[in-house]
Amino acid sequence: xxxxxxxxxxxxxxxxxxxxxxxxxxxxxxxxxxxxxxxxxxxxxxxxxxxxxxxxxxxxxxxxxxxxxxxxxxxxxxxxxxxxxxxxxxxxxxxxxxxxxxxxxxxxxxxxxxxxxxxxxxxxxxxxxxxxxxxxxxxxxxxxxxxxxxxxxxxxxxxxxxxxxxxxxxxxxxxxxxxxxxxxxxxxxxxxxxxxxxxxxxxxxxxxxxxxxxxxxxxxxxxx
Numbered sequence: 001x002x003x004x005x006x007x008x009x010x011x012x013x014x015x016x017x018x019x020x021x022x023x024x025x026x027x028x029x030x031x032x033x034x035x036x037x038x039x040x041x042x043x044x045x046x047x048x049x050x051x052x053x054x055x056x057x058x059x060x061x062x063x064x065x066x067x068x069x070x071x072x073x074x075x076x077x078x079x080x081x082x083x084x085x086x087x088x089x090x091x092x093x094x095x096x097x098x099x100x101x102x103x104x105x106x107x108x109x110x111x112x113x114x115x116x117x118x119x120x121x122x123x124x125x126x127x128x129x130x131x132x133x134x135x136x137x138x139x140x141x142x143x144x145x146x147x148x149x150x151x152x153x154x155x156x157x158x159x160x161x162x163x164x165x166x167x168x169x170x171x172x173x174x175x176x177x178x179x180x181x182x183x184x185x186x187x188x189x190x191x192x193x194x195x196x197x198x199x200x201x202x203x204x205x206x207x208x209x210x211x212x213x214x215x216x217x218x219x220x221x222x223x224x
Contacts, residue, residue, distance in 0.1 A: 002047035002116055006030040007037040007063075008078070009056050013101075017050060017078075020105045034058035041067060048074040048116055050108075053081055053090070061089055068094025074115035078103065084215045091170045091216070098168070114166030127162040129221065130209065132200065134162045148199060153178060153192050161210065161220035170217035193218060 004026045006017045011032070018028045029044050031037040034055050041049065049067050053060030060079070067075050077090045080101040087098045096115040099108055127134045133142045136159055141148040150158065156178045161169055171186045179188065197210055211219045 001025045001027060003027045003029065003044060004112070005037070005040050005044060005046040005049045007032075007034075007040075007049060007055070007060070008052040009033060009054065010052070013052070016105075020109065024109050032056075034060070034063055037063060038066065041070070041073070045070075046073055048076065048112060050076050050078045050112075051095075053077060053079040053086065061086070061093065064090055064093040064095050068096075074112070074118070076108075076112060076115055078108070087168075087216055088170050088172070091168055092172055096164075096167050111166070118165055118167060127165065129162070129165060132209065134159060136162070143200065150196070150199065151192075154196050154199070157189070157192050158196055158210075158220075161218060165220050168213050168217050168219045172217075174217065 004021050006014055006021070006028060007030070008014050008017070009032045014030045014032070018030065021028045029040055029046070031040045032055075034057050037049075037051070037055075040046070051060055051063060051067070055063075060077070064075065064077070067073060075095045077095045077098045078101065079086070079090075079098070081087075082100050090098050096118070097111050099111060127136065131144050132148075134140070135142075139155060139159070141150055141155065141158065157174060160174060160177060171189060174189055175186070193210060193212075200209055209221050211221060213219055
């Protein structure tokens with residue numbers, strides 16, 4: 001079972017997360033500040049890190065890119081900060097997901113499973129979600145075995161979301177990669193997503209496939 005590093009300066013939260021994770025079968029190590037967190041990452045090479053942002057010796061946001069650059073380690077921010085700016089900053093810096101406190105333990109475990117699964121399968125050229133299959137190498141999209149014809153931008157948006165199933169991809173990340181810049185106007189992106197939903201919902205509605213994270217970005221459902 002995966003090894004999870006819990007980073008939080010609140011001892012009660014660390015105990016709660018340890019109990020929750022160990023009941024789910026995970027091995028757990030923890031740290032209460034940024035120095036201990038970075039040392040634990042290097043020493044234990046965890047499969048995932050649950051990171052609080054309010055650390056006593058350093059802003060947790062500064063740790064996000066240091067941990068996210070490790071391709072085999074999933075990173076979930078678990079924080080009491082609820083502002084959209086903090087969420088977007090963490091995700092833009094490379095976090096796989098952002099969970100606000102107080103959190104539901106079952107939801108947290110579900111998001112952790114998605115992040116771990118995405119890390120395990122991120123190198124594959126085929127992505128299957130529900131009735132939808134993407135061939136990322138040949139730029140093909142099929143639903144129930146039938147080709148879905150998309151424009152270049154529609155495909156690029158869907159493919160980027162499919163590379164990170166279950167993870168929020170921010171407006172900035174999508175705009176910078178697909179349009180070449182983080183245009184402050186996201187109308188272009190909204191139009192593309194609307195057209196994608198229309199094409200993917202026929203003949204049976206699966207509008208929940210592309211989920212909107214208000215003011216942040218989009219998430220491709222990990223189950224469809």
